[in-house]
Amino acid sequence: MPNVPDIPQSGAQRIVISIDAMGGDRGPTAVIAGIEQSAAKNPDIHFIVHGDEAVLNRLVGRRKALAGRCDIRHAPRVVTMHEKPSQVMRHGEGTSMWSAIESVRTGEATVAVSCGNTGALMALSMIRLRKLEGVNRPAIACLWPSRNPGGFNVMLDVGADVKADAEDLRQYALMGASYARNGLRLARPRVGLLNVGTEEHKGRAELKLAGEMIAQAAEAGAYDYVGFVEGGDLPSDRVDVVVTDGFTGNIALKTGEGTAKLIGDFLKEAFAATPLSRIAALLALTSLRRLQKRIDPRRVNGGVFLGLNGTVVKSHGAADATGISAAVKLAFRLAKSGFQERLAARVASAGPARQDAPASGERNGKPE
């Protein structure tokens, strides 16, 4: 096994992030406001910003913290939220999304950030960056508020592909662990496989095989495999990385978001119900803000596309400046850690799955 030290190093270095400024629901104003927040906090960060040159020159010119930190690239067209990925693949050249990915492809920027149409962004990333050697299906990884000390768990895939076989799930484990190490700074992440029960005989048959393959790759992937986890474990502190197919992961992600939103709305109604409760809300303002910060979806803004020759961060379409800045922060951290090279090395070192895989327990993932 090659020696792959993938704990992030510290030390200043100039990091270039490629920004699709046009695709989000709030337009380029929010994007430029967001990258200014990041630029003000971090002197090592530089941007290549893609979109309508006249608009961007005007917006960037107004922001002091961006002076000398932005390279603007004209892209006359925008991918809309309703365009089909297949159309964008054929006719996407000239859009800000295409152009943003291009800066990563040529090596000018390390990571691209876009608030645009997820399906189109994945499709363009696939055809322009191509799949990483040894990866069958790229995945989208998201962060999930949790009881862990760092405050977040990783789940993947949350929607790159509706299918995943056992070998895909094994690759997700390797990629997710590498992401947790570089994005969340966990030296040895704990990986779990999402199922409908934690007992070995439960769930779909293909998950049993996947569990064995993930256990076998644990040494090469430098993670610990904790076995099956359930939906209730997504926010738990017994796991750091939750592996699942993109159909299940997307539904879990949106169910969790929808439930959090419902409770938030109910909480607001409860505090607005009586004069006494309105006074209580004022008194509890600081505490409630702290709660809001812990579960604020803007703080976990940024799905990361894994398994391509280059890293792409997908920000929420509705992200405001704070959300964009969170996505840029994530992109910066990944770029600085040399994530892309480390992930590629991990996938390569784990090699292809052995078809003669013995049952789990007989060999505990120790490769020769």
Place this chain on the structure above:
Amino acid sequence: MPNVPDIPQSGAQRIVISIDAMGGDRGPTAVIAGIEQSAAKNPDIHFIVHGDEAVLNRLVGRRKALAGRCDIRHAPRVVTMHEKPSQVMRHGEGTSMWSAIESVRTGEATVAVSCGNTGALMALSMIRLRKLEGVNRPAIACLWPSRNPGGFNVMLDVGADVKADAEDLRQYALMGASYARNGLRLARPRVGLLNVGTEEHKGRAELKLAGEMIAQAAEAGAYDYVGFVEGGDLPSDRVDVVVTDGFTGNIALKTGEGTAKLIGDFLKEAFAATPLSRIAALLALTSLRRLQKRIDPRRVNGGVFLGLNGTVVKSHGAADATGISAAVKLAFRLAKSGFQERLAARVASAGPARQDAPASGERNGKPE
């Protein structure tokens, strides 16, 4: 199509509910306390209670509201939470769970309620009650807190089976709509199919076919089909019944519960953080209790097994008296509405799926 009026009728009638008193985490004390709550509220309800006769005689004897309302049946054995369904199927006779189902099978009771091991309860229900004519896979339906006026949506399957093909999903739509009509009193429920996007081209191919078949059965099932829904729609007011396979449904259910619990814990921590926030919590007590009541899992206690010759309500294993009482209330409401016969009639009237099903839109579900 036969005329099946399945809006519940009102009027007093004696309803007998069969109770497995032994299988829950809190033992028979909580179960007997729970059924007493129900008995005190409702003079029409009677119970057949299954379990250790000596223990039950003592517990029931202490509860005034149960005097003359309980028929105790001795069952010497208990199904534990860790027994495999296959073992219980072979050796389950003599357990309180088996005995509780038996009262429904013989027609003495209309609905059975158990807090026991879900897998074992489904396995025993399957072999003793048998599948309803025309149903391939029974399903477990749960209630989900929602923005709808009634406060709940129905989701099924949440774990009876890890697989469901298009025809199974069509049957779930028919059964779920009938459950919503009789359990939630919605005259014409809106049914949605869970997917990773609402556009017709998204998601798994088999879901497209299932969507067409569900649309076709809408008239016979007396529901409106709203098309694909996403995880975020589970608590929404654009749908009443969410149809999915048992793998996805179970993970969505547990993800939602886990997220609600996480936020609840964070909220408690936020209110305990400072002296001011502790005062605020006192002032807001009534409002917070109202919130708690809206999202209290005990109030939504009761997964209903659908598609068998008899109705079984599965209560949470950890249910306390309030939770048991909620499950009994649901069982009573279903029994009183004649749910079992209405559901059977709906499944029969919709008939088997047509193999020459035209694409949706060509015919909007109007059967001949």
